[in-house]
Amino acid sequence: MRTTAAIAPAKGQPFVVEPIEIEEPRADEVLVRIVAAGMCHTDLGFRDMFPWDRPIVLGHEGAGIVERVGANVTALVPGDRVVLTFDSCGRCRRCARGKPSYCDQFRPRNFGGARADRSSALKRDGGPLAGHFFGQSSFSGHAIATERNAIKVADDLPLERLGPLGCGIITGAGAVLNSLGVPTGASIAVFGAGAVGISGVMAARVAGATTIIAVDVKPARLALAMELGATHIVNAAQEDVVKRIRALTLGGADFSIDTTGVPDVLRQAVVALATLGVCGVIAGSEAPMTLPWRDVLYGRTVRGILEGDAIPSEFIPLLIELHRQGRFPFDRLVRYYPLAEINQAAQDSLNGETVKPILTF
Ligand SMILES: [Zn+2]
Ligand SMILES: [Zn+2]
Incomplete structure (x- = not known):
């Protein structure tokens, strides 16, 4: 046809x-x-x-x-x-x-x-x-x-x-809810406030994270992230991102997500973690990762994530139900x-x- x-x-x-x-x-x-x-x-x-x-x-x-x-x-x-x-x-x-x-x-x-x-x-x-x-x-x-x-x-x-x-929404939400298993009371920094990042922010609120930091360089996107669940926003064009996240989380975030695929941003997403923190890598890049060796050695994890580890037949209806309830x-x-x-x-x-x-x- x-x-x-x-x-x-x-x-x-x-x-x-x-x-x-x-x-x-x-x-x-x-x-x-x-x-x-x-x-x-x-x-x-x-x-x-x-x-x-x-x-x-x-x-x-x-x-x-x-x-x-x-x-x-x-x-x-x-x-x-x-x-x-x-x-x-x-x-x-x-x-x-x-x-x-x-x-x-x-x-x-x-x-x-x-x-x-x-x-x-x-x-x-x-x-x-x-x-x-x-x-x-x-x-x-x-x-x-x-x-x-x-x-x-x-x-x-x-x-x-x-x-x-x-795709985009299960990627961000699944990273938080499935891959990282962000628990109630956790802190998380989300790098990039696009569709994937803001989906991660909304999911972190659903999960009960208490400190949800959105990082971007576009004020309009940061404002939207704030409306949709971020507790703090950091404009990376104007502020020292790592310093600010460490201050907001009393030393480092429990979790971070990089949705940008930019090597310098990924490095910030790892360095801004607390010891034993986990960084979810969601976006792709052809560039090599360059990370401070000691930060990783001190119990941090860098975890690649595809499609939010979703089982689509289960996860898509779950997000639809949260959406219907006004929570997503x-x-x-x-x-x-x-x-x-x-x-x-x-x-x-x-x-x-x-x-x-x-x-x-
Ligand atoms: Zn996609
Ligand atoms: Zn297969």
């Missing part, structure tokens, strides 16, 4: 919105009509790295309605409302241990530009088109997913709001753009004007 998608044509190039062809779902797949899709920095990071040999449809925070299901699909039926999340195999040792974001096939299934068997369900003008980004490629009117990464959601909330729960107001982060304005959304995301763009179809 034909649908309309935003195509990333080549390394660093703007998106183009064009008709594409999409195959019918295979036996283990579902076809989802996309209602809205969040934009995550990973979409733009991969657009600008472009590890594929052909144009691709990106997008990995899709929300939509199941239109057709393959013969072997049992968990979903047409009409189900779903949030699309990252893909995993369901069979490897990590998946068996309930850690699907560390799946043996995480990279090929999410970044490979194709299904596990290297085929693509997408074409443009009969020519090759990569897809299956995070097992979905949801910058498209329709997307192919599987029942493992299409998570059924309740129908009492606006579906167009829920897509970011598939992630709708405050979002701004909606029609698909045709995807390049504006990308620009607003990169320069920090918009915390979480959502494209609507």
Whole structure:
């Protein structure tokens, strides 16, 4: 069938919105009509790295309605409302241990530009088109997913709001609630007050942390973090971040999270910890980590975290319930753009004007 998608044509190039062809779902797949899709920095990071040999449809925070299901699909039926999340195999040792974001096939299934068997369900003008980004490629009117990464959601909330729960929001909230296990009374410093960081701030409040410090260089983002649960804010452009965090936490934070991927920021996130503190590393960088040896030796932990250690079928409904109760107001982060304005959304995301763009179809 034909649908309309935003195509990333080549390394660093703007998106183009064009008709594409999409195959019918295979036996283990579902076809989802996309209602809205969040934009995550990973979409733009991969657009600008472009590890594929052909144009691709990106997008990995899709929300939509199941239109057709393959013969072997049992968990979903047409009409189900779903949030699309990252893909995993369901069979490897990590998946068996309930850690699907560390799946043996995480990279090929999410970044490979194709299904596990290297085929693509997408074409443009009969020519090759990569897809299956995070097992979905949801910058498209329709997307192919599987029942493992299409998570059924309740129908009492606006579906167009829920897509970011598939990646950015579970990443920040899961780091706090699942990976670090931040307990009541703890202190935590969150570096970067974007969608991932503020999700971590909101989750820290849910967890009962008593000192929640948001660090950024943009006053508007810091103000939003303060409204959504931070007890303190630090403007890194104006203050000595480590000194301020140590003062606020009587010597060092129990936990920190780096959402920036900037080596100097990561170093601050480690140095600002108390002994036995844990720093969660959420963002990627090609640069080497440079950390003061002694700070790590003195009982500190630096822990890499993918997708907030989430089991999506369990964690996405949990966050939806917290949201319904008013305890996780992630709708405050979002701004909606029609698909045709995807390049504006990308620009607003990169320069920090918009915390979480959502494209609507
Ligand atoms: Zn696996
Ligand atoms: Zn993402």
